[in-house]
Amino acid sequence: MLDIQLLRKDLTAVAVKLASRGVTLDTARIEQLEAERKAIQVSTQDFQARRNQLSKQIGQARGKSEDASTLLAEVASLGDDLKAGEARLAGIQEDLSALLMTIPNLPHESVPVGRGEQDNLEVRRIGTPRAFPLPALDHVEIGENLDLLDFPTAVKITTSRFVLIRGALAHLHRALAQFMLDTHTREHGYQEVYVPYLVNADSMRGTGQLPKFEEDLFKLTNGMYLIPTAEVPVTNIVRGEIIPAENLPIKLVAHTPCFRSEAGSYGRDTRGMIRQHQFDKVEMVQFVRPEDSYDALEELTSHAEAILRKLDLPYRVVALCSGDLGFSAAKTYDLEVWLPGQNTYREISSCSNFEAFQARRMQARYRTEKDGKPGKPELIHTLNGSGLAVGRTLVAVLENYQNADGSVTIPEVLRPYMNGASAISRE
RNA sequence: GGAGAGAUGGCAGAGUGGUCGAAUGCGCCGGAUUCGAAAUCCGGUUUACAGCUUGCUGUAACGGGGGUUCGAAUCCCCCUCUCUCCGCCA
Numbered sequence: 001m002l003d004i005q006l007l008r009k010d011l012t013a014v015a016v017k018l019a020s021r022g023v024t025l026d027t028a029r030i031e032q033l034e035a036e037r038k039a040i041q042v043s044t045q046d047f048q049a050r051r052n053q054l055s056k057q058i059g060q061a062r063g064k065s066e067d068a069s070t071l072l073a074e075v076a077s078l079g080d081d082l083k084a085g086e087a088r089l090a091g092i093q094e095d096l097s098a099l100l101m102t103i104p105n106l107p108h109e110s111v112p113v114g115r116g117e118q119d120n121l122e123v124r125r126i127g128t129p130r131a132f133p134l135p136a137l138d139h140v141e142i143g144e145n146l147d148l149l150d151f152p153t154a155v156k157i158t159t160s161r162f163v164l165i166r167g168a169l170a171h172l173h174r175a176l177a178q179f180m181l182d183t184h185t186r187e188h189g190y191q192e193v194y195v196p197y198l199v200n201a202d203s204m205r206g207t208g209q210l211p212k213f214e215e216d217l218f219k220l221t222n223g224m225y226l227i228p229t230a231e232v233p234v235t236n237i238v239r240g241e242i243i244p245a246e247n248l249p250i251k252l253v254a255h256t257p258c259f260r261s262e263a264g265s266y267g268r269d270t271r272g273m274i275r276q277h278q279f280d281k282v283e284m285v286q287f288v289r290p291e292d293s294y295d296a297l298e299e300l301t302s303h304a305e306a307i308l309r310k311l312d313l314p315y316r317v318v319a320l321c322s323g324d325l326g327f328s329a330a331k332t333y334d335l336e337v338w339l340p341g342q343n344t345y346r347e348i349s350s351c352s353n354f355e356a357f358q359a360r361r362m363q364a365r366y367r368t369e370k371d372g373k374p375g376k377p378e379l380i381h382t383l384n385g386s387g388l389a390v391g392r393t394l395v396a397v398l399e400n401y402q403n404a405d406g407s408v409t410i411p412e413v414l415r416p417y418m419n420g421a422s423a424i425s426r427e
Numbered sequence: 428g429g430a431g432a433g434a435u436g437g438c439a440g441a442g443u444g445g446u447c448g449a450a451u452g453c454g455c456c457g458g459a460u461u462c463g464a465a466a467u468c469c470g471g472u473u474u475a476c477a478g479c480u481u482g483c484u485g486u487a488a489c490g491g492g493g494g495u496u497c498g499a500a501u502c503c504c505c506c507u508c509u510c511u512c513c514g515c516c517a
Contacts, residue, residue, distance in 0.1 A: 041477060045486045052486090055498040059445035068497085075497045242437090242474095363475095377474085 001360045002103055004096070008034060017106045020113050020322040025103065033099070037092045044085035051078055101205070102212055105357040107322040108294075108331040114321030120334070121321065126305070127314030129338045130400060138341025139398040140272045143169060145406050146426050149273075160270070161262060161277045165394075168424040172397070172410070173280070175417035177255045177390050180282040180307055184387055188303045190253035190284060195233035197256060198224045203236040206362040208328035208354075215263045218277075226259035230283035231384045238287055239362035242377045248366055249296065250287040253387065255280065273391050274346065280390035286383040289366065290356065293381035294331075297353040301333045304349040304387040310413045313396050314338035316345055330355045333385075337392070341399040348392045351385030358382045 007014055007030060015025040054075040061068040107113075112121045143149025148169035154162040165173055184190040204210040204225055209217060209232065218226040227233055234254050243250070258281050269275035284303060288296045301317065308315045320332040329352040336345035356379040359365070364382070368375035401409040407425040410418050 038477085041486085045477065048487085049485060051497075056446070058497055062445075072497055079497085 001100055001357060002106065003356075003360065004100060007100075014106065018104070020107060021104060021325060022115060022323045023104060026099075030096075030099065033092055033096050037089070037096060040085055040089045040092060044082070044089050047078055047082040047085055051075060051082060054078075098211075101361075104327045105325075105330050105354065107325055108353070108355075110294075110319075111325065111331050112319060112321045113323075115323040116321070117324055119321040120324055121319040123317040123319050123333065125314075125316040126309065127312065127338070129314050129340065132340060132402075133404065136340035136343075136399060137402060138272065138339075139395040141341075142398045142402050142406070142408060146408070146424060148424070151272075159277075161275065163273050163276060163391075167427060168418075168421070169394070171418060172414065172424065173390060173394050175414050176393050176397070177280055177282055178417050179310075179414055180387055180390070180393075181253060181255055183307060183310065184253040184282070184284060184303060188251070188284075188306070190251045190303075193234060193237075193252050193254045195230060195237075195254050195256060197227050197233075197259075199227055199232050199236070200224060203232055203239070206236045206239050207232050207358050208361065212327065216261055218259050218261055227256060228260045229258050229281060229386075230254040230256040231285065234283060234285040235358060235382055235384065236362065238359075238364040238380070238382075241364055243287065243364075243366040243380065245289070245366050245368060248287060248289050248380070249292065252285045253282060254285075255282045255390075257281075273395050276391060279392075282387050282390060284385050284387045287364070287380050288383065290378070290381050293353050293355060293383060296381075296383055297331060297333070297351065300383055300385045301335070301351040304335055304351055304385050307388050307393075308335065308337060308348070311393070311397065311411045313393075313400055315348070326350075326352065328352075328354050328357050330357065335386075335388070337396040339396060339399050340402075346392065348396065349386040349388045352383060354382045354384075356381055 002014065011025075011027050011030060015027050018025050054071050058068045058071050058075070061071065112119065114120065137145075140149065140151070143165075144151075146169065148166045150164040150166060154164040157164070181192055185192050198220065201210055201223065204217070209225075209228060217228055220226070233256075234252050237252070238250075258279055260277060262275060262277060265275060273279075284300055286296050286300055305315070305317070315335055315337045318334045318336060320329075320334060325332055332350055332352040334347050335349035335351070337348040338344075339346050359379040359382055364380050365377035366380050368378050397411060397414075398408055401411060403409060403423070405425075407423045409423050410421055415422060
């Protein structure tokens with residue numbers, strides 16, 4: 001959610017920035033609603049002040065057992081105007097906030113301007129794709145040849161876009177998540193958290209999935225939602241809280257399954273594990289002081305990169321352009337891993353600074369200090385990033401570590417998690 | 428699932444129709460006292476929004492929503508959550 005003050009003060013500048021995201025702001029409607037709001041709020045508050053004053057006098061008169069009938073008559077005359085004003089004001093406030101909830105965040109000044117994916121800016125490229133003597137297989141062939149990746153059975157159990165993983169590959173999948181959590185907790189200073197996978201609508205609104213993107217979510221019959229990312233439960237930990245300044249930054253990491261309906265992605269990535277209704281992800285979340293959030297974004301991104309480096313997977317870092325940014329993000333770096341089977345880089349992590357956008361929706365604040373004295377509560381900045389998407393990391397390991405004999409070498413750093421095994425072969 | 432109790436400020440906890448944004452205690456901040464500290468004493472200490480002379484004034488908020496009333500923390504209805512007992516259960 002944007003700051004309503006900013007819209008009042010500089011609506012044109014907001015509209016210009018949003019235009020760079022490809023979003024047209026209905027400035028005329030906002031101006032009109034604001035003008036109405038102001039007029040009605042002032043008059044309504046005047047009515048309320050008068051009513052409160054008269055009511056107080058009635059109470060005093062009653063206390064002295066005096067006649068209050070003239071006061072009662074006057075307050076009665078306020079009645080209809082007051083009620084009508086209150087109702088109109090509530091209606092307009094509702095319209096305004098509903099509108100505000102659907103406006104995306106403003107891009108940071110460092111975000112490249114562009115329309116879509118093709119305008120994203122490659123920031124750096126790390127590692128060299130390995131040369132394969134024969135055309136590299138994709139993870140589906142590798143996994144099915146090993147008899148450890150089973151899509152047809154998953155379809156039988158549920159529907160498409162699910163997978164069944166067996167044996168050493170399931171173990172490798174678990175090892176990856178463990179390795180990521182251990183790295184972030186031991187080397188990067190994150191506290192591990194275990195969180196609910198079902199959340200309420202308030203939490204979904206807090207991080208920005210609702211009200212605009214309900215069709216991307218799985219909703220249960222009791223009104224709860226399956227989380228599309230650990231970002232939702234983890235970030236909402238601080239919803240409605242005022243955090244002592246000395247507790248910042250707070251750095252949390254969680255390993256959760258993620259559920260996405262993938263509505264509207266029919267035909268895209270239908271093969272393999274790239275786009276699934278259910279996948280595991282290790283997610284890092286940071287709560288920081290506003291002045292620290294852009295340093296924190298670089299740091300967070302480097303934490304996600306550390307996993308790819310340790311796994312020795314070639315990747316590149318891409319700064320999303322204004323037109324490709326997610327709804328709540330002010331700036332995002334995508335990490336794209338090299339997939340030999342697709343002969344391309346594919347997204348494996350997304351690291352974003354949301355500035356105060358989510359914090360304002362959640363009313364997540366921290367207590368500032370002025371010369372050692374407690375000051376006013378101010379909105380924190382929130383960040384998060386995948387560190388990493390576990391399913392896609394498994395894909396990347398399979399494809400990058402495949403051998404000509406059909407086996408897959410286990411990356412060094414994962415071997416302690418795999419009982420020391422160095423490769424996965426057909427059992 | 429059944430029966431009952433409850434939800435008030437950072438915390439504890441009063442308040443059952445009016446001068447209550449809310450007693451009191453704890454905590455926190457400032458000051459006095461002290462060589463310094465503890466103890467003691469004095470003062471301060473919620474948030475959001477609006478208006479304008481930016482410091483004041485006003486409005487709203489006692490789990491959430493609705494209602495009764497000139498006036499609701501207080502009365503009525505609905506919802507959510509918490510606790511206790513019983514049942515069931517990984």
